[in-house]
Amino acid sequence: MKHVNAVVVGAGAGGGVAAKELAEAGLSVLLLERGQWLTPFDCRKDDLRNQRSPYLGNNSGPDDQRHPRVVVDLQGRERTVRPSQGGYQNNAACIGGGTLTYGAMAWRFMEQDFRLKSTYGPLAGSTMEDWPISYMDLEPYYEKAEWEMGVSGDDSANPFKALRRKPLPMPPVRRNRQYEILHPAAVRLGLHPFDIPMLRNSVPYGGRGPCMQCRWCCGFACEVDAKAGTHNTVIPKALATGNCRVETGCMVREILIDQRGRATGVVYFDGRDQRRVQSADVVVVAGGAIETARLLLNSRSRLFPQGLGNRYDWVGRNLQGHSYSGAAGLFDCEVYDDLGPGASVAICDFNHGNPGLIGGAMLAHEFVMLPVWLFDYLPPDIPSWGRAHKEAMQRYHHRTIVVTGPVQEMPVFDARVQLDPKVEDYWGIPVARLSGGRHPHIQDVSRFIIERAHEWLREAGAVRTWVGESPGRGLSADQHQAGTCRMGNDPRTSVVDADCRIHDVPNVFVMDASVHVSNGGFNPVLTILANAYRASERLVKNWRAGGLRG
Amino acid sequence: MEEDWKLGVRRREFLGLAGATVLAGASGCGRSSGEWHFLTDVEARALGALCNQIVPADEFPSAVESGVLVFLDRKLTTSLKEFQPIYRGGLATLDRSCVEAFGAPFEALPAERQNALVALLETARPPFHRLRQPSAGEFWRAVNLHTLLGFYGDPRHGGNRGGVSWRMLGIPYECVRGRDHYEFQPPAGGRP
Numbered sequence: 116m117k118h119v120n121a122v123v124v125g126a127g128a129g130g131g132v133a134a135k136e137l138a139e140a141g142l143s144v145l146l147l148e149r150g151q152w153l154t155p156f157d158c159r160k161d162d163l164r165n166q167r168s169p170y171l172g173n174n175s176g177p178d179d180q181r182h183p184r185v186v187v188d189l190q191g192r193e194r195t196v197r198p199s200q201g202g203y204q205n206n207a208a209c210i211g212g213g214t215l216t217y218g219a220m221a222w223r224f225m226e227q228d229f230r231l232k233s234t235y236g237p238l239a240g241s242t243m244e245d246w247p248i249s250y251m252d253l254e255p256y257y258e259k260a261e262w263e264m265g266v267s268g269d270d271s272a273n274p275f276k277a278l279r280r281k282p283l284p285m286p287p288v289r290r291n292r293q294y295e296i297l298h299p300a301a302v303r304l305g306l307h308p309f310d311i312p313m314l315r316n317s318v319p320y321g322g323r324g325p326c327m328q329c330r331w332c333c334g335f336a337c338e339v340d341a342k343a344g345t346h347n348t349v350i351p352k353a354l355a356t357g358n359c360r361v362e363t364g365c366m367v368r369e370i371l372i373d374q375r376g377r378a379t380g381v382v383y384f385d386g387r388d389q390r391r392v393q394s395a396d397v398v399v400v401a402g403g404a405i406e407t408a409r410l411l412l413n414s415r416s417r418l419f420p421q422g423l424g425n426r427y428d429w430v431g432r433n434l435q436g437h438s439y440s441g442a443a444g445l446f447d448c449e450v451y452d453d454l455g456p457g458a459s460v461a462i463c464d465f466n467h468g469n470p471g472l473i474g475g476a477m478l479a480h481e482f483v484m485l486p487v488w489l490f491d492y493l494p495p496d497i498p499s500w501g502r503a504h505k506e507a508m509q510r511y512h513h514r515t516i517v518v519t520g521p522v523q524e525m526p527v528f529d530a531r532v533q534l535d536p537k538v539e540d541y542w543g544i545p546v547a548r549l550s551g552g553r554h555p556h557i558q559d560v561s562r563f564i565i566e567r568a569h570e571w572l573r574e575a576g577a578v579r580t581w582v583g584e585s586p587g588r589g590l591s592a593d594q595h596q597a598g599t600c601r602m603g604n605d606p607r608t609s610v611v612d613a614d615c616r617i618h619d620v621p622n623v624f625v626m627d628a629s630v631h632v633s634n635g636g637f638n639p640v641l642t643i644l645a646n647a648y649r650a651s652e653r654l655v656k657n658w659r660a661g662g663l664r665g
Numbered sequence: 666m667e668e669d670w671k672l673g674v675r676r677r678e679f680l681g682l683a684g685a686t687v688l689a690g691a692s693g694c695g696r697s698s699g700e701w702h703f704l705t706d707v708e709a710r711a712l713g714a715l716c717n718q719i720v721p722a723d724e725f726p727s728a729v730e731s732g733v734l735v736f737l738d739r740k741l742t743t744s745l746k747e748f749q750p751i752y753r754g755g756l757a758t759l760d761r762s763c764v765e766a767f768g769a770p771f772e773a774l775p776a777e778r779q780n781a782l783v784a785l786l787e788t789a790r791p792p793f794h795r796l797r798q799p800s801a802g803e804f805w806r807a808v809n810l811h812t813l814l815g816f817y818g819d820p821r822h823g824g825n826r827g828g829v830s831w832r833m834l835g836i837p838y839e840c841v842r843g844r845d846h847y848e849f850q851p852p853a854g855g856r857p
Contacts, residue, residue, distance in 0.1 A: 163818040164744075170814055171744035171822065330836075453837060486817040486834055490810075500719040500783065500809055508817070512834045 119143045120658075122381050122395040124367045124410065126150075127212020128640050129627035129647040130401030131345025132260075135352045136651035137399075138359035142658065145393060146353065147365040147383060150176040150208035152346070153215060155338035160331035162485045166207055166216045166594070167334025169199035170487070175216050175336065176208030181541035184405075187550035189589055195538055204436070204549060204592035206403050210363065211346030213403075213594050214640065218333030218456060218482055219314040219342045221266045222637035223257045223645075226250040226277045227467045227474075228523070231633045235473045241525040241554050242433055243473075246632045247604045247613040248649075250277045256645035256652075261312075264343040264644065265320040268312030275307070275463040288317045288326050291454040293480050293516050296446075298460050300575035311461045311479055314343040314640070321348060332456035333482040345644075362386070366542050370398050370423055370623060372416035378623045384542045397654065397663050401627040401647070404434060404596035408532040408629060409547045411600065411610075411617075424600065424610045424617040431532035433598035435634050438553060438586035440476065440561040441519025442568035443492050444577025451513040457483035465567050466523075466636045473556060476520035476564045476636040478571070484512065492517055494581040516575070517583045518568040522561050523636035525554040526598055530590055552588050561586055595639050597628035614657075615650035622663050626650050703741040703749065707770075708756045709734060712808070714772035715759070718783045719812040725833045728816050728824075736815035736824030748807050755796070755804030762792040 120142035123134045134146040151157075158165070158174030165174045172179060179197040186202040187193045196203045207213045227234045230245040237243065258281050260266075267285035270276055287310035290298075301308035316325045326341035340347050353359040364386030371379045371392070380394035400407050408431035412422035424430055461479035469475045484492070489512055490499070497507045530551030538546050562585075569580045603609025606618035615630050617623045626647040628639050635642065657663050698706050716728035716737070728734075741749055760770040763782070767774060771782065786793045787809075789801035796804065815824030817831075825831065 161819050161821065163814055163822060170810075170818070171740065451835075486830060486836070487814060490813055490817075499813075500787075501780070502721055502723065504813075505720055505723065505725075508830075509834060512836075 116391060116393050118394045119145045120395065121145070121397040121399060122147060122393055123399040123401060124381065125212065125400070125402040125406070125627065126210045126345065126350060126361065127207070127401060127403060127627065128214050128345055128643040130399065131211065131214070131349045131353075132644055132647035133399045133401060133624075133626045133651050134359050135349035136648060136655065138353040138356040140655040140658070142358065142397075142655075144353065144359040145395070146350070146359060146361045147367055147381070148208070148210055148361065148363050149366045150210065151363050152210040152361070153336065155336040158216070158336050160335050162487045165334040166205070166213070168485070168487055169205070172199045173205065173207070174334075177205070182208070182546075183538060183540060184546050185535040185538050185548040186590070187548065189552050193548075202549075204405060204590070204596060206594045206596060209346075210350060210361065211344040214314070214342075214344030215336050215346055216334055217342070217344070217594070217640065218458065218638070220458070220479075220638040221261065221268070221312040221314045221641045222477065222635070222639075223277065223279070224250065224635040224637060224642050225275065225463070225466055228633060228635040228637075229253075231474065231525075234467070238473060238525055238554070238556065240527065241556075242528045243525050244601075244603065244608070244632050247602055253642070253645050253649060254278065254280065256648040257641060259648050260641055260644040264314055264348045265316055265323075266312050266343075266641075267315055267317035269310040270312055272309040273307055273463050275466060283312055285317045285320055287311075288313065288315060288456070288459065289328065289454070290459050291457065292452040293450055293457070294459040296450060296575050297480055297516065297518070297571065301460070301462055301571060304570065304574050306462050306464045306571070308460050308462050311458055312641075313456070315456070316341045316343070323347060326456070328455045330453055330455050330457075330483040330485070366540075366544070367402075367410055368413065368542065368544055370400070370410065370414040372414065372418060372423065372620070374417070376418045376619060377621055388542070397622045397624070397658070399624045399626055399654075401625070403627055404599045404629045405532050405547050405549070405592060407625060407627055408434075408599040409534065412532070412534050413544060423623065424620060426619065427607045429601060429608065429610050431599050432528050432530075433526035433601055434530045434532055434549070434551065434590065434592050434596065435524040435526050435598045436591040436593045436595040437521030437634065437636075438524055438557045438561055438591060439519055439584050440522050440564040440568075440586060441478070441517060441583045442565050442572055442580050443494070443515055443517045443583035444569075444572030444575070444580040445494075445511060446514045446516065446576055447578050448576075449513045450516050451484065453483065455483050457481060462571075465564060469560070469563055472560050472563055473525060474523035474636055475560060476522040478518055478520040478564065478568055481517040481519060484515065484517070486512065489515070492583055494579070516572060516577070518571055519584050520564060520568075521595065521636055521638060522557060522564055522586065524557055524591060524634060526633060527551060527554050532599055549590055549592070551590055553586065553591050555588070557586060558588075595628070595634060597631040597634040597639055600625045600629035601632055602630040603632065614653040615646070624650060624654060701738045703752075704734075704738050707760070708752070709738070710772040711756045711760050711770060712737065712752070714779060715783070715808055716812045716815075718779055719809055720816045726829055728812050731816055731824055731829050732826040733812055733815035733824045736818075736822050737811055739823050740811070745811065748811070751799040751804055751807050755799050755808070758796050759786070759804075762796075766792045
């Protein structure tokens with residue numbers, strides 16, 4: 116195998132950006148992805164088979180046959196699960212990763228999100244900490260992500276947002292009926308509603324057309340390429356440089372470390388299951404918070420017998436996602452206009468500054484309600500079967516609005532990824548073993564957020580409201596998984612430094628949500644993209660100074 | 666078109682039932698008329714009656730009329746394969762409990778009694794409180810959810826024939842008006 120300057124593991128949000136930035140800087144790059152390069156034709160609009168409701172399987176990986184995990188519940192019972200089963204905490208495995216099928220909300224975190232501990236003080240039972248970088252360190256890269264990939268929306272009416280130097284490049288997507296109902300209601304309550312920023316074309320941008328506002332959005336690949344993912348933006352740009360090669364169907368076994376503690380490359384199984392050794396000057400890991408941690412733990416060497424970067428037992432710790440919380444309301448008029456993506460108005464009034472609480476959540480209404488999603492949102496007094504259920508489906512489908520938001524979690528040391536001692540995947544590689552739960556304070560924040568959602572819906576005219584969504588106490592990760600390779604200045608309490616380089620290892624970098632110290636009360640993708648731009652820029656600077664060549 | 670599929674289902678059901686009766690008479694239960702991949706004819710009758718309690722007919726078709734049995738039978742040999750023992754065991758004990766208590770299998774009981782029995786099954790009350798492997802709860806939750814998925818989910822899987830539940834809810838069937846998402850073609854040149 117020909118030597119390359121950089122191997123990037125994982126072609127999702129972070130890996131896609133890293134591949135492009137390094138290739139454009141002149142490094143030869145091999146981008147390895149365990150999934151396939153999918154088109155919307157490969158994953159049709161199927162409400163029972165997609166990333167959001169995988170009742171009959173997922174549509175963008177990983178496949179159910181080769182990628183088991185072991186999950187341990189709060190009672191200590193363990194079971195082996197497949198990607199489309201509950202508890203697996205799946206994101207995706209394909210070119211683009213989660214960005215192929217996501218809802219595409221493009222949030223910047225707020226200033227407080229980067230300094231949770233200084234804002235709220237320490238919290239018992241949580242490893243809550245400040246990031247080693249501030250919002251302003253990331254601001255230019257948020258802007259870069261917004262303009263390079265394309266974000267529509269208008270957050271100018273959001274007084275809680277941190278400083279923004281440049282407006283979003285595109286106006287919002289056309290508003291739907293729920294927007295017209297919810298926006299004035301929020302204003303009447305003294306709140307500050309605005310148009311959600313989305314990695315979604317509202318007008319032609321970047322050579323791609325605008326959103327056709329179909330009903331099949333969150334969970335599905337966009338057939339008109341209006342959603343910007345790394346698969347249709349930065350990865351094609353990386354390939355266009357001539358410096359980057361993408362290989363799909365490749366499962367990375369481990370990162371090789373030499374006697375001096377430098378990475379020399381990776382071992383992987385290619386699409387034909389052949390074992391390959393790829394030598395490289397630099398390794399960038401971007402497999403998502405669970406698979407990234409698993410790969411580091413599987414990379415054992417004389418210097419790192421407990422796994423790469425795991426000298427102080429922090430790899431795989433602090434696994435977190437979001438504790439979605441919200442309410443649903445029944446209206447006496449039709450609120451359904453079949454105009455996608457559905458979610459269009461949001462508020463950030465309750466992300467911070469909630470009395471007696473740590474953090475909070477952005478609140479927005481849901482994506483267009485597919486019938487099979489409605490079962491879970493019906494009021495608790497509706498039976499799950501019979502004439503009453505059938506009538507309720509007819510009564511509620513066009514008249515229900517769900518307002519919900521991603522409650523920021525307080526990281527817990529024991530919510531973690533380990534290697535399972537027994538179960539191996541198709542290639543014989545030890546699989547991720549997930550265990551732990553959420554911090555109890557999340558329940559308090561969740562109750563508060565649900566109450567705010569009730570108020571918003573009632574003001575909007577809901578004739579009855581009920582709890583639409585509330586978190587359990589078990590492990591949280593899923594599509595927003597983060598935290599397992601914490602960024603920090605102290606090698607004893609973090610895995611990577613502020614440049615996203617693994618402490619003590621000069622040439623291995625982590626560029627996905629694993630490095631997030633906390634995960635905001637927002638969908639994390641824009642932060643992953645921005646941080647990958649930032650870390651790639653630092654890497655390239657370092658490369659040019661000659662610091663990364665063995 | 667809408668009338669056609671209704672008639673089609675009723676005819677299939679009628680034939681299935683008639684064939685099963687003959688077989689049952691000749692060799693007892695546990696046989697399949699060849700209509701099903703996984704279910705036996707006896708199981709299909711019990712399951713069909715149960716599905717129709719979950720989604721009964723009103724001015725819109727019932728679960729079975731919309732193809733939910735086809736959906737379940739097909740998925741039990743593919744994506745829902747792991748539920749095979751739950752269905753096999755659950756349906757057998759459902760019928761056995763009904764025969765013991767009322768002298769007839771579930772599908773032969775009057776609709777009101779079936780309805781009352783489903784409420785007992787849902788809460789694992791007698792005569793279903795002793796069900797193990799699967800428990801009443803496991804069996805009921807699977808049938809309840811899967812029936813709803815078949816009725817309200819995408820027609821490509823065999824249920825929701827003609828998009829009948831979507832029409833019932835007032836959702837235009839196509840992804841965008843005037844365009845059928847089934848006709849979507851891959852981009853020229855295939856994968857990028």
